[in-house]
Amino acid sequence: MTFWVLIFLVALLIAAFLSFTLLRKRRGDEPAAAYDLRVYREQLSGVDRDLARGVIGEADAERVRTEISRRILAADEQMKKGGSGAGPSRTVSIVTIPVVMLIITGGAMAMYHRIGAVGLPDMPLTARLELAEEVRANRPSQSAAEELATPPQAAQLDENYASLLKQLRETVSARPDDLQGQMLLAQHETNSGNFKDGYSAQQRVIELSGDAATAEHYADFAEMMILAAGGYVSPEAEQALAEALKRDPHHGPARYYWGQMLVQTGRPDLAYRIWVETLREAPASAPWTGAIRDQIDELAFRAGVFNAPDLSAPSGPSREDMAAAAEMSPEERQQMIQGMVDQLSDRLATEGGAPEEWARLIAALGVLGQGQRAMDIHNEALEVFAGNTEALQIIDAAALQAGIAK
Template sequence: MPFTVLTILAALLVAAFLGYTMLRGRRSDEPTAAYDLRVYREQLAGVDRDLARGVIGQADAERVRTEISRRILAADTQMRGEKAQSGPSSVTSAVAVIAVALVLIGGAWLMYHRIGAAGFPDMPLSERLELAEELRVNRPSQAAAEEQTTPVQPPKLEESYAQLLQKLRDTVAQRPDDLQGHILLAQHETNAGNFKAGYEAQRRVIELSGSEASAEAYSNLAEMMILAAGGYVSPEAEEALRQALERSPDLGPARYYWGQMLAQTGRPDIAYRVWLDTLRSAPAGAPWADAIRSQMDDLAFRAGVFNPPQLPVASPGPTQEDMEAASELTAEERQDMIRGMVNQLSDRLATEGGSPEEWARLIAALGVLGDKERAIGIRDEALSVFAGNDNALQMIAAAAQQAGIAQ
């Protein structure tokens, strides 16, 4: 049975219940005072029986009769008033019921046409999956998407940078097999907003790299193509992502765009699981992780997940790349880098707060840097923040002792 017919029948059923309640409630079988009137008459007959049996005297019987008679008159007057105000006529009630039915049916129909899928039959899951696969296979190519996309206005470049970029283009044109030149060209064309030129240079990077092309190279190619198509993941971009994930299944940027492709081709359920798994291992500060978080609620709704888990946001800290870079620095440069990280942690704790471990780490780091006065100030502030928390206070005290500022 079509869904529209079921909707109308459901609305009619609700209207019938409401109409029955309205008619029954507004026109009862008898006025409220009729019951009281019957009780008083039975009491009056009981007085006569008690008088005949000698239970009460003549004087008491007259007094009780008078009181009951007064109540009978009051109940009769009340009953006449209730009859006068017994509710609307049958015509009025029928019109009201019809109006309620029209509002229910018309409202249901209007709501369905606004937010429903009028004209579409019910679709089994198997057909939905087939339709999603057909949509993925037959979606527009990269070139077609670029033709339909409004070109992005490139940012205005400084004259010196524009001259350097043009010089790089000329140099690469003269040296078509220069791998490093194409890498630089792809990066700078993308930075300048020339996404098509960027992914064309990146394609050349992959060609020159051959079998040694990295997962990051393919991921960068896919990203440039997606930017050129206005956020659309074309079949060509999908293939680049596939190559990237075959080489590095945990590569965050590639997994982000892979989930985006799935969401665009009718599989938000799989996209949600991909993004959820990606966020679990996302490093702090990763821009693609922030992009996932900003879209996660909408994707969860589309995937039919109405109680998504709350994932903790990783606190910022040095990455593996940071540690490798630090090993190549001089002692003075490493000291500057450490001081910058300490300042970043200090600023975050001052504005957002943090765990006792982070406060203790900051105090110990300041001690290593020889900034004892600042370490004392941070220690005093931490003691105030975690007052009453014995475990936290022990961590703070241990860090202060390590920093050489124990009280």
């Protein structure tokens, strides 16, 4: 109710200003013709002064006087007709006031009714954050989510594959402590669409691995639970993701699903930051990069980011660039490559980028014969991706290609 009262008062205030402007008596205003008369009379005096100084001749002075006199007569005629141009009549102004008020108040209410949240109370940022934490703390468990989720369609398995899967289940059931068997069972149950059986086997893999359980083990465990819940990230899946990120903070799939969890619990702002960073660090061929790019624009809007960089597509030369390069001379092509390398180097230095982009820059510098610069970029990339084993392998492979590997 407070919101509507405030809107109504603001509309009244604006209408009052407009009404004052429409109805106020324009003191000090005068018809345009009266101003013109003063100017023309001043011009006549100026003609006489110029004639006395000898600036103009008598014939020119007479011709100017005639023209000015004609204009004075026209302005005087306009004055007699009352052509003051003072604006609309008072009656028109009075009728206009309620129309303006109706447009302002009615338009504002109609716009809010269309794009606003009618009936909801004001929700400041602190209340939104508290609500997000409450949603995250009290959201449904894995089992509850599985009951609500639409059961996945049973996969149409090849007869031989179904027979092998049945044998695998029997073998693992007889040997529950066989780590390799549990890993195979988790993989094939998931491939068959039996996500619940898949994450049950994966949970056994983690138990058997003990302290040797890797980030990949926990990330796969979380993904199987998320698939079983129809894409919902439960508290149990969140815990598995947390374990994966604790072992490898740069693990791509875990970071992707962590962002999904933040979106589902009302924190798109945090999810956007994580996804942008993940996208910049991830290999271009990584399967989760496509999923992030498909959703990053909408997520940016929900996060209130309106100057977001274009991350909807991987960077690289377009077809037009490649066609133009084919028609260039060797010297022009070399200049173009150097320009693209410099542009990529500047962007990585200011905005960062994926490991493939750093690797491409290192390899390109090696081709251009700029070994020292390639070494400097390689050392910088090692610092940027410290702790990210997969990224470091890509960077080192590029250094080997550039001939600067140590």
